[in-house]
Amino acid sequence: MGKELIRLVDCCMSYDGEQVLDHINLYINDREFLTLLGPSGCGKTTTLRIIGGFTTPVSGEVLFDGRRMNDIPPHQRQVNTVFQRYALFPHLDVFENVAFGLRIPKVVEEERNGRTVRRKKKLPEKEIQERVLEMLEVVSLKGFEHRRITELSGGQQQRVAIARALVNRPKVLLLDEPLGALDLKLRKDMQIELKRIQQQVGITFIYVTHDQEEALTMSDTIVVMDKGTIQQIGTPEDIYNEPKNAFVADFIGESNIIDGVMVRDRVVKMYGREFACLDGGFAENEPVDVVIRPEDIDIVPPEEGQLVGTVTNVTFKGMQYDIIVDFKGFKWLIQTTDHSPEGRHIGVKIDPDGFHIMKKSQYSGMFGDYSSYSEEYEELSDADALDEEDDGEAARREDGYAE
């Protein structure tokens, strides 16, 4: 990773009086793979559009290499975008789609008779040929030059979109949920492929997604966003192991989040019992949120357990069982390879490094209880969230374009 390339300073954005971005401060390094992660309407796409130049922030600054870029239009930025639905040009074949950016004459400044002269310069056809073919090879689409766009599968269209953006040798590639329309298997392959391409061309990727697994797999840095504000910035390990608040803990992976009190350093109290943990630096008896990841919980016989609860639901997930356990009315999710039947009393044991303690935040009490847990419920709510996002952002895009 190189030096700082892009910086957003106090960026705010609102549409029709609705605050979409609230004082975003963020810097992005050269050659970094940075992911903007968050649920629908969290402002991640808006942030990307500000960097791309499609939207101008209401206030704040966008800096590239320290130069203010707020009012520079998209075609003058060294940034290229891969759009959510690819936005390939249907009337052109694969080759011409990729060559589109190269065929546009660039304004170059030349020294002539001691004066700088600006003039438009076209790339020679030979160079265009070479660069397009080279790029098609990078995205493994050699031999597809003269296919029509409509004759390609979703994954192939995706690759064309990436090639079309990268062939212009941008400093930054923006990707707006590029894998959203692909099926699971293809998505996994493309995640690895994207990471490989990023390392091969050696430029900054800024990636927008609502899929936490995608973010964890590919990113150097993850920016978790909600309600137009940044919740946490960090490496995937940081974000997963040390979430800053209940929102982050819940959004990245599964989390049981329990009300607790920090008795003193390295001792946390919940359910009226004291537990040893590794965290410190809180005030004495400060109320906190305690995060316990489902895989950090061991099931033991009731007499050996630190806590005793009742199994209320068991789901087979292939690699493990998802077990919902009722502890005095608060339901936990435990992931384990051992089967425990519904209705059984079990004890649980948590090692000190299994606890993560967070300060109370606006999100306390909103997440981390699995009372309403069921598979159908999860799927339904996810699908709803996706639809909403599509509608909302499509409308916003329309408005933005009308400006």
Added chain:
Amino acid sequence: MKKNGVLSRLFVAVMFLFLYAPIFVLIVFSFNDSKSNAVWGGFTLDWYRELLGNRTVLSALQTTLEVSILATIIATVVGTAAAIGFSSMKRRPRNLCLTVNNIPLTNADIITGVSMMLLFVFAGQVLADFSGWLNAQEWAVNANLWFDFSFNLGFITLLIAHITFDIPYVIVSVLPKLHQLDPNLAEAAMDLGATRWTAFRKVVLPELMPGIVNGLLIAFTMSIDDFVISYFTAGSQASTLSMVVYSMVRRRVSPEINALSTLMFVAVLLLLVIINLRQARQDARRQAALRR
């Protein structure tokens, strides 16, 4: 459920008979070697030959083509621009504009024709008065200037009328293409270094082209066979083919008219066939693309 019963087939046959019998008779009698429209006197092409020698008809044909082509081109440009403007509006004003756009499509031709004639006569009068007022000014007299902005009904008013009633057809055929357009396409082009105008020219326009061409063909068809609006707005100086047919019929129904009408019918029919074939082909292509 069997739908093709004898009765329903008969119904369709009778329907087509009523629809096309008059045109069929017209076409047959345009080849009739007799002045009568009732007696068959053998096959001839005389009426077509006579038509080609008729200077009134030829000059009317020229006027018709000039008006139709000019009006179609102007209406296509204006209508396409209007459709693009509509599609980037917010929903409420857009729906309002669309309703306003659709009224002339359903409005009776005679009302459009009469109202336009009134407007043109009124505007001509106002401009004539204005010219007179200018000419009476002292500075104009001193400078030896003479103004005349007045105009009469003629080719120009005919052209304006045709442009006006062609525009809604263009808008109606371009709008669906705009709805299908991926809103990111123009952004993608700009992202790749294109200016707003280049993005429009190289990406948006090719996508809209099928709709634009359809609108152009429909507008041309409408212009070619319009009678009522032309009749009211052309005045005495210009006359289109359909107006010539009308004035010839008023004197006497001559087989020459049959020949002329047949030619017009065939021309419009050809245009309609082209429009329909284009639409069918586009639908098939879209279906094929969707199936992937």
